Amino acid sequence: MPVNIPDKLPAIEQLKRENIFVMDSLQASMQDIRPLKIAILNLMPLKITTETDLIRLLSNSPLQIEIDFIKIKGHTSKNTPIEHMIAFYKNFDKIKDQKYDGMIITGAPVEQFEYEDVSYWPEITKIFDWARTHVTSTFYICWAAQAGLYHFYDIPKYQLDQKKFGVFEHTLNDPLNSIFRGFDDVFYAPHSRHTEIKREDIEKCPDLTILSESEEAGVYMVMARNGREFFITGHSEYAPNTLDQEYKRDIAKGASIEVPQNYYRDNDPKKAPLVRWRGHANLLFSNWLNYFVYQATPFNAQDIH
Template sequence: MPLRLPHQLPAINILKRENIFVMDEDRAHKQDIRPLRIVILNLMPLKITTETDLIRLLSNTPLQIDIMFMKLKSHTPKNTPIEHMMMFYKDFDEIARENYDGMIVTGAPVETMAFEDVEYWNEIVKIFDWARTHVQSTLYICWAAQAALYHFYGIPKYLLDRKMFGIFPTRPLRPKLPIFRGFDNVFYMPQSRHSEVRSHDIKKVKELSIIAESPESGVSMVMARGGREFFITGHLEYAPETLDKEYKRDAGIRDDVGIPLHYYVDDDPKKGFHIFWRAHANLLFQNWINYYVYQKTPYDLSKIK
């Protein structure tokens, strides 16, 4: 089944070239199906790139999914045309009375700042609180994972001397969870962050469960509320070339960023890069949609509590 996307969204043509079946709203309205409703709060600077990355992963399901993008009133993005934001994104106030089957909150380039110093902190915690009563299951990614863990559970973050950067072997600690169905005993997760959360803090909170961890990059996935909240410290949604672009952007400019580990062939940027996380990325998003959204959400979304 296809994804239902806003008419003329740039990602549509990109994904069609990859033979991914997408459907714009005009055609989708003619089908008598109750699609899953997924809202994406996209905080990444290159919004069109992130839209495409996430839509690509959400497409790997037989279910029809209606995707909506949310933006913040308290922040104006600098790297995305205002026309794009006005056409495809809604403010929180416009959707605050609606319910959704699932929600994704992306990372943001503000991780070296104290949470309360982020200009949109007051707005985003309001959205976090809203999600608990209006969304069946939420994925918090990278900075959003740290921010939500801090807001809900008081988990601090720690700044790193050097950027955690590369593709890291990661182990499911609770492999029988449905989110890991079909996983191998090791999978690889892209990481690109200047701060971290630590296991000793998380283990003090009985409501939290560390469900995946890496010996090199630390806490990778945390679950709460029986799967209604997942906190993912890395970027399984990243396209193959994203770390390469980030490295070339920062090389020679930042002294706390090295070559991304386990990414380039022979650690040589001139030899190309390994791609060994995409299968598990698709599987994780498919499992989330199937086991924690589709099989748990009420048909009547107003009954979400």
């Protein structure tokens, strides 16, 4: 997919080395088609890494995409240069009058706080509400998935005794759903979280459908509003080395953390990761873009409601 991203975004050079087609604004303007407009609210601490991971997956289709990176106005990133945020990110107030074909809201390192204690909770819930009338389909990841389910459907989260950390096998509850087109009967996805949502709480809400889950990792994918909302509890977008970096970072801090499960070859941190989720991740994002964004969005984005 030709992905139209801001000139000089650090992800460009990395993705070109991977033979992924990205284009700048000038090239995109020469194509006589309406691109899909995708907003990404990036709440992850290592924003440049997350930008690269998501663009890598959004590029796996013939559709042209135009991306706006959004940030929380009342929150300053501690791990990303302020110059990067100024150059490539927009405050929500700057885009609130626009309509988007799709939106991705990432995880955030705040899951052990009560939702209402998160400093930007009022602003992010305002964005959640806005997305329902300004976006065709919204893709919530990890903490954002838990937060969205809580905000809209009163689904609580629960503290885990031990961090759910590793790569886990998942199954399909509705194999004929378009989001699973091309999936095998089982697939793998990374998880990295201290909290969980429970099947029994979701089953009490008739507006929610559990599409996929894992015996080890629990509920993975929940759909609402016929695919206008997807809530994904794992991190399918993670690059091969992300769990390794998280593990070594926590070890260096002296944190008590187990080796990520089902991740390193022979479960040995001295060996390379065994990557088993990239095929699933590419299908997940391309199916979402095709069936729930491109085929569902009106030709004129301003007609989204």
